[in-house]
Amino acid sequence: MSDKQLILNTVQSIEDTKSYEEILYTLFMQLEIQKGITDMENGNVKTSEELKEIINKW
Numbered sequence: 001m002s003d004k005q006l007i008l009n010t011v012q013s014i015e016d017t018k019s020y021e022e023i024l025y026t027l028f029m030q031l032e033i034q035k036g037i038t039d040m041e042n043g044n045v046k047t048s049e050e051l052k053e054i055i056n057k058w
Contacts, residue, residue: 006030 001009010030014023039045046054 006034 007027007030010027011023014026018026
């Protein structure tokens with residue numbers, strides 16, 4: 001599915017009563033979810049242990 005079609009499908013699924021900000025937030029969240037899925041498909045993931053090590057360095 002193209003990016004344009006994904007955006008159109010997302011916008012069409014949003015209730016007509018939603019505000020401009022709510023629509024933008026929904027699109028932003030869809031973008032972030034899609035980026036995460038792409039990262040997973042490309043093997044760009046970390047284990048729980050790796051995350052714990054990163055957090056402990058903060």
